[in-house]
């Protein structure tokens with residue numbers, strides 16, 4: 001059988017550890033040769049002179065078509081993965097949410113009914129365990145060994161809907177460790193937050209600003225420390241999603257002093273935006289998410305954390321809601337659907353604000369946006385790098401082209417942008433997904449159904 005072939009010539013190839021100019025030869029879905037002046041004829045040739053060639057981005061934290069507060073996040077699997085491709089993200093990891101009282105399997109089937117044959121880009125799932133009991137415990141092994149779903153998300157907040165208590169957390173960690181998986185966490189103190197929300201509502205303080213004031217830094221620092229302690233006690237690999245602040249990162253820093261490995265993810269918005277946005281009356285609802293945006297000093301902590309190797313991943317927590325949906329909370333901040341759109345612009349924003357402004361190196365950029373998510377979540381070296389026999393997921397990037405972010409031109413299915421009017425330097429030009437041209441000059445060339453579910457490997461041995 002003969003596969004289609006493609007040659008990318010003279011691009012500047014950037015991986016997490018290398019930086020050189022060469023050609024990349026692709027046959028079928030895989031990278032088959034890398035070298036200077038490769039003497040190979042291909043069916044198609046792309047001249048990448050003057051361009052950067054990055055591995056396809058991996059966003060390990062997105063919520064597509066997700067049921068939440070009586071509505072659904074506005075991007076479907078089709079629109080969300082397509083928008084991701086436009087921005088150079090070729091693989092996403094979405095979250096399945098167990099319904100309390102039901103099995104993990106029932107939740108998987110529910111999520112598959114929305115995602116199957118609907119993705120344009122590649123995808124995987126984390127399994128969120130919201131009700132850990134003897135029956136749930138028996139399902140863990142099956143998810144890891146048969147379904148290729150090896151990471152289990154937990155919530156230390158949202159009591160009565162998603163939260164598990166510490167007793168369940170310890171039980172889950174022991175089982176997940178035994179079976180070779182990882183426990184990830186939304187680490188905020190749910191009881192403290194519930195108290196503060198009730199208090200503010202009782203005092204008639206109902207604007208989006210009070211969403212922020214109901215989740216102070218200490219609620220995240222406390223829970224992060226508790227999670228890290230439990231992970232240390234059980235020996236289970238642990239990963240903190242969307243970490244936002246100095247207090248929480250210092251809890252992780254302390255854990256590393258006792259030679260504990262724990263993985264930290266932050267999201268692009270926590271690096272670039274701050275809580276000042278909540279002072280814009282109801283317009284602040286655009287950025288109502290949990291945890292909320294923090295302060296400038298926290299942004300500094302997070303950039304430093306990336307360079308110190310404590311923050312391993314920059315994701316998005318993409319969870320878009322249209323303005324009409326956000327208006328559900330017009331009179332009460334606690335009814336604003338949580339989340340904001342970012343899946344499309346993570347790679348370009350991180351490049352423009354991080355690499356271009358001298359905060360991180362090109363190699364670090366690829367490490368936190370592409371390579372580490374693949375390594376931590378069991379997809380490396382199939383995904384996350386440019387190497388022989390890796391999937392040909394490739395971004396050809398013009399580092400000097402300027403453009404402006406706007407809801408009028410983005411591809412996400414949401415009617416506002418959290419970054420309206422931001423000028424960005426650096427633009428995704430061409431994207432390949434498993435050897436096929438996915439994006440070329442702002443146009444998507446793939447149909448829904450091309451995106452594959454990626455089974456992930458066991459995660460034991462990573463700490």
Ligand SMILES: [Zn+2]
Pocket residue numbers: 061063317
């Ligand atoms: Zn999330």
